[in-house]
Amino acid sequence: MKVSKGDIFERVFIREEVHLQIEQEAGSKVKIHVINAPFSITVNQLGEGCQTEIYGLENLHGEENVTAETHVTHSVGGGTSNQLIKFVLADNARGRFIGDLKIAQDAQETEAHQTNRNLLLSETAEMRTQPQLEIYADDVKATHGASTGQLDESALFYMQQRGIDKQKARQLLVNAFMKDVINSISDERVREELLNTIDGVVE
Amino acid sequence: MKPLLEIKDLHASIGGKEILKGVNLVINEGEVHAIMGPNGAGKSTLSAVLTGNPAYEVTSGEVWLKGENLLEMAPEVRARAGVFLSFQYPVEIPGVSMTNFMRTAINEKRKYEGKEPLSAKEFLSLMREKKKLLELPDKLNNRSVNEGFSGGEKKKNEIFQMAMLEPCLAILDETDSGLDIDALRIVAEGVNRLKTPENASIVITHYQRLLDYIVPDFVHVLADGKIVKTGDKTLALELEEKGYEGF
Numbered sequence: 001m002k003v004s005k006g007d008i009f010e011r012v013f014i015r016e017e018v019h020l021q022i023e024q025e026a027g028s029k030v031k032i033h034v035i036n037a038p039f040s041i042t043v044n045q046l047g048e049g050c051q052t053e054i055y056g057l058e059n060l061h062g063e064e065n066v067t068a069e070t071h072v073t074h075s076v077g078g079g080t081s082n083q084l085i086k087f088v089l090a091d092n093a094r095g096r097f098i099g100d101l102k103i104a105q106d107a108q109e110t111e112a113h114q115t116n117r118n119l120l121l122s123e124t125a126e127m128r129t130q131p132q133l134e135i136y137a138d139d140v141k142a143t144h145g146a147s148t149g150q151l152d153e154s155a156l157f158y159m160q161q162r163g164i165d166k167q168k169a170r171q172l173l174v175n176a177f178m179k180d181v182i183n184s185i186s187d188e189r190v191r192e193e194l195l196n197t198i199d200g201v202v203e
Numbered sequence: 204m205k206p207l208l209e210i211k212d213l214h215a216s217i218g219g220k221e222i223l224k225g226v227n228l229v230i231n232e233g234e235v236h237a238i239m240g241p242n243g244a245g246k247s248t249l250s251a252v253l254t255g256n257p258a259y260e261v262t263s264g265e266v267w268l269k270g271e272n273l274l275e276m277a278p279e280v281r282a283r284a285g286v287f288l289s290f291q292y293p294v295e296i297p298g299v300s301m302t303n304f305m306r307t308a309i310n311e312k313r314k315y316e317g318k319e320p321l322s323a324k325e326f327l328s329l330m331r332e333k334k335k336l337l338e339l340p341d342k343l344n345n346r347s348v349n350e351g352f353s354g355g356e357k358k359k360n361e362i363f364q365m366a367m368l369e370p371c372l373a374i375l376d377e378t379d380s381g382l383d384i385d386a387l388r389i390v391a392e393g394v395n396r397l398k399t400p401e402n403a404s405i406v407i408t409h410y411q412r413l414l415d416y417i418v419p420d421f422v423h424v425l426a427d428g429k430i431v432k433t434g435d436k437t438l439a440l441e442l443e444e445k446g447y448e449g450f
Contacts, residue, residue: 162308163282176298
């Protein structure tokens, strides 16, 4: 699909598998959230001054196995891209993030960020992260970061010391981990609904 | 006087290394006990063991809280039963708001006591009331637990939580460390105003300074994992003068 000059394409996909190939024209904006579904999103910025935002949140349990894939190409300069992909993996869940970020030689003054954070809640859950950056332009600002960790034991104990049982404390920390992805949703109604869903687990 | 806490020949270790080597202590309702001692004597280990920190292993001994076996309780059950620790290093919990955290904690305790949970309105007015005690700004409600708080705010926040939860046994672990004199005064006044004939405190400190503000009934010296000397508040002054040499 094509996002025409100056247009905005903004969507939140919840539990809906996403396969998108997007070409952006100058000054267009793409903002996509995918919550709890596999996705593969390819974006090519073909015009100047494009904005691309991709957010993924995968909260996986049991034997679930989910791959999230992004391919972002800055063919032309002056654009920005921001990606935040988070996985929470419990039980025997498997997660995989493949993130290609390419900044072409002509794409000067590009700003591109890719972040992948993952939380493992069990010994048997597994996460594979494959970021790949290809930067051919020299005047760019690009960052990428990937980390996989466990819940903070000292925070868990702190909450238990205040009378909160361990299960509830874990849930509070997991919700806190997921919140920034949800908070970045523009549509207030959808955002509040999702925040209520995760907070509802705690009350 | 009724015994609130009885510690009998308590031994505890971390990573196989024995830190507490036979601690005996009885704390009655209404009493303030100071535990002083050199670094590494086991002061913080004692507070960790009493609150059930999983990093420490109790190898022998007994601890009774109001006649109940404290060591058999999960950490959260000890807290609901009224054991409160003011942490030496309060933990930052990004993304969990003070309000959500405190409301969950209060309602867990009320459930344990067989009481109905507080409504949002009741809870907020309780927060407002207790916050005044510590001169804490209202904006802390919406901030994440301890995140970006200054050292003084963190310690005030500990005592604020203590005021909210009204424990029967408060353990103040190095609450004076990192506090300037104004913050120290506010924190100490908060602690003093929470004192009742039914509750008790253990004040763990390296320095005598805090004890000018929170006056103890007993001062114990913990050295090499044991209480080696017990006295009244004058012992703290003596220690300040002579140091811990000889223990």
